[in-house]
Amino acid sequence: MKMDRRTFLKTTGAAVMASALPMSLIKVAFGAKNPTNDFTFGYISDAHIQQIEGSKFVRNWDMGLIRTIQEANLLTPQPDFFFFGGDLAQLGKKEELDHGLEIMSKLRGKVYYVIGEHDYYLDLGKYWESKISPLWYSFDHKEVHFIVLNSILTYDKWTHKNWSDPMDRMLAMARLDNPEGSPFLVGEKQREWLKKDLEKVDKSTPIVVCSHSPIQKIYKGWNFWTDDAESVQTLLKPFNKVTVIYGHVHQIQYNQIGTISFHAVMATAWPWPYPKSYVQDPSHLPKMTIPMNRADPFFERDATGWQFINLRTGNVDMHYQLPDNENRSVVFNTKTGSPRDMKYQDVSKRIPPQNHF
């Protein structure tokens, strides 16, 4: 199926200004059962607002977020609410978070926040918690149960080791391929909370989990990895329709494990490189030898774009429009029970990413 933006908008009935900005619009529709409960929400992620000094900030990252918000404000009808998917700041500084929040304040509508590692590892989330949002929580909207997790915790031994300066800890986590970093965790305390939270939810209720790192194991070398992913998945497994939406990876990713589908949202700041196709051999992802390596390093929006997420049936269909690149569709295949990239994915040749570390 080839679906362009116009067809998508016709299908969903949403009128969105055409441009190539990395915001995701998510439509939740209940069809004939309860059409008055249909709704959409937007998703903005990975702004990486970075202070140079004083009131000087990296202009490109500011502009990525500003432009996204300007476009989001033109959405008709307005989404019921937005998520911000984490990494609002680059180095977790108050100045960066404040500047990011000032930009975000121009966004019309309620915003639910997810914390990223770039927001966390300077003061372990203290400023975020006091000023922006709890680190994990849940809420219901119409007929959907939303869960926000803090998936970027790590082992206490690493977090609380004798750092000479909290900024050293931040810098160890801020670089994508830093061997001094540590794999992410949701952690036992939060898993206990999640277990209790889910006890009151009916198994047929659609569940949308928003995390910063993927609650699956993709590539440990870049920390596209959550160490206790399987334990979290076990808690989600009994539910019929679970969608995990995550940021952090700055690229298109999708996967299905049991009843859980996983979808990444793209970044407003920069794209991380991704392979030409999923049949790339022998490595699932290219080895990072050149920072910011990508298909067209001189094109600031390369590998970013519009991403539409259709949750009409409780299974997610994704439609991507990428500047200077082909449109892509990832459609839920009811026969195989997993999302399928209509063009780039050849399941028979695909090597499971978990095996590549």
Ligand SMILES: [Fe+2]
């Ligand atoms: Fe990020």
Ligand SMILES: [Fe+2]
């Ligand atoms: Fe991140």
